[in-house]
Amino acid sequence: MDRRRYLTSLGTAAALAGCAGRPRPGGTDADGTASASASTEDGGVAVETLATDLEVPWGAAFRDGDLYLTERPGRIIRLVDGQLEPVVEDVPVKAVGEGGLLGLAFHPDQPYAYTHQTYEPAGGGTANRLVRHDLNDGWAQEPMIEGISGAHIHDGGRLLVHDDALYVTCGDAATEERGQNPDALAGSVLRVTLDGDPHPDNPFDSRVFSYGHRNPQGLTVRDGAVYSTEHGPSVGDEINVLDAGENYGWPEVTGPSDDDRFTDPVTSYSPTIAPASAAMYDGPIESWRGDLLFGTLKSQHVHRVRLDGGDDPGVAAEERLFEGEFGRIRTVFTGPDGHLHVTTSNRDGRGSPVASDDRVLRVVPA
Structure with a gap:
């Protein structure tokens, strides 16, 4: 395409x-x-x-008219009648480099919130996870997906609830070859059910919706289509329309190409x-x-x-x-x-x- x-x-x-x-x-x-x-x-x-x-506000979402924000070091706050109020002050994240407490979204019908977090697994290192919070239990958190490759850069982090599904952007975690591996969660955009399971309409019988991504950090919807924005290296920032199973090229190409294996962006920006x-x-x-x-x-x-x-x-x-x-x-x-x-x-x-x-x-x- x-x-x-x-x-x-x-x-x-x-x-x-x-x-x-x-x-x-x-x-x-x-x-x-x-x-x-x-x-x-x-x-x-x-x-x-x-x-x-x-301090580095990242995720933002409204619920019942109030604005909720994540701060990358590990805090969730809300703005009520012009005043900031703490919601959770010590979310357990690993706030290194570009990682930490990132995206935020709310369940459309149930008292749940979702966050994207960089954390340190039990064996050490850096990873990313999707977490669900129970708003009726003090925002208690339940990991839904763990072990997504993480690093000090390229952790993705944006969340979008659309059409009874949750979309999650995952950067390549500073390892380029992950982008061309549809079996890897890193370097992909995920689509899961609101319970965190692979969406039944996904193309690879997994949570991966699209792949070939370097570090996508924007998600939105226009006329039912999901759009993303993505960081290139020194060239080739992109706006993409995301389609199931499509390969967006990283690291083989940035921006448009003549290679039919890859889906071209709507447009790209060089320099970045x-x-x-x-x-x-x-x-x-x-x-x-x-x-x-x-x-x-x-x-x-x-x-x-x-x-x-x-x-x-x-x-x-x-x-x-x-x-x-x-x-x-x-x-x-x-x-x-x-x-x-x-x-x-x-x-x-x-x-x-x-x-x-x-x-x-x-x-x-x-």
């Missing part, structure tokens, strides 16, 4: 405005908005600061920008509706992609939002009100934090 598309050089739908450079320590103006703004075809937008002083999340927007900013947005770590901006229609999507237009204003951007997601939310990742060892980092921001019409 050929999904090769070339970037279209179009004028941006929203020209960035606002202050140049990083916001001043504190990160907010007197009215509580962050120190940045943008204009769109619909008018202006503003960035509100919802929370400050976090480090996409770290994915969300489809359907909020109050009309000119963004239907667009794919993701945070970038290396390029420090929110990336907006207008996708064209059809069964074989391509890119109609793109733009960079808030470039350099907030530092490293990891997770973008939408809330019950449709507003875009953003977390910074400046305390992850690779950023230059200001006094208020890390933060949760919300983008609203001005």
Whole structure:
């Protein structure tokens, strides 16, 4: 299946405005908005600061109107009426390098949450696992999948509940050849039931849904299709549409290729920008509706992609939002009100934090 598309050089739908450079320590103006703004075809937008002083927020999910967040060192917190409250303060994780407490998702009907964790197995080393938490029992945790290869880099970590299934991104854990092994959980995107079993429609009679992945860290859904964003090496960051049993090429290829063994991305980015999340927007900013947005770590901006229609999507237009204003951007997601939310990742060892980092921001019409 050929999904090769070339970037279209179009004028941006929203020209960035606002202050140049990083916001001043504190990160907010007197009215509580962050120190940045943008204009769109619909008018202006503003960035509100919802929370400050976090330590590498990673997973984000809403339940009953409250925002829950994971922090990579091993904490789960929630934002209630503008105040941060601890939920679990000592999740047993191995927070080394890019690992730790990562993705978060909630069961759609039952009092369960799911997290992706890097941990140290009994025999030592580093591994990843999928854990279910019982919300009626103080978030007590039950491992559902253990022993996924882990490392100080490329641990994947994003979770998505879609169509009565749970999708889990697994990086190659710094060992490239895992990507071309459909029997390995690392270097794959998994699809499991909400109880953690292999999904009955999976292609390999295992938990593996797709393979040939280096370090996918974004998952979202558009018109029933699952999209992912993925880190390349120095070239070839990717946006992919995930299909059962498809091979996305790593490490044999990055970006599009002429090899029919591999499924091409919707688009790719060279040099890399480090996409770290994915969300489809359907909020109050009309000119963004239907667009794919993701945070970038290396390029420090929110990336907006207008996708064209059809069964074989391509890119109609793109733009960079808030470039350099907030530092490293990891997770973008939408809330019950449709507003875009953003977390910074400046305390992850690779950023230059200001006094208020890390933060949760919300983008609203001005």
